[in-house]
Amino acid sequence: MVYTNKIKKLLNSRQLKELKDIKTVIKQKMPESLYRHSIKTMDFAVMLALKHYPDADINEDLVNKACISALLHDYGKILERQDLQDIVSRNVKGLTDFEKTCYPCLHAYAAPYLIKRDFGINDKEIYNAISRHTTGSCDMSGLDRILYISDKLEAGRNYKNIEYLRQLSINNPDLCLLEVYKSNIIYVISKNCTLHPDTSRIWNYICGGYKNVT
């Protein structure tokens, strides 16, 4: 992976070992395609973190959290629908009725419980980034944005306009978030699937944060 190689100089040995251990576990538990997607999402996330958050002090922590979030963002997908629903209804507070039954979102909502249980990860920022990676939110941190974009633009993805979106992620990340969110809404509608009820609020939030630098 092009960018992941750079973390060897940036992260300490404990952080690198944690990442290696996570990779070992997910390689065993995930189907090959999902494992590869997770690794490529991490590579893209490292690229974005290094590009947009060059400050060395912030960078180490952000890069580390971006790597963990990316590797584990789809960890919930190793479970069946009913298991995910049971985990969410027993362990995740504050979800709406829509969220408790929205299958494409369940793996994201179940992830904080699962990664605490299986990896001992106890980090609110990582929990938020993973919980929000399918729907976005009205209050997205830098880490949330990195994971949301990386999941949709990693090197294994291939759809119309993706090269344009990848360029935007480097040159204009605010516009990139807007465009990626837009393409996600269009995709969901094209599949005749339900949209999260907060979609218009999140869209307006992202529009408000978009800075036109051209």
Ligand SMILES: [Fe+2]
């Ligand atoms: Fe994903």
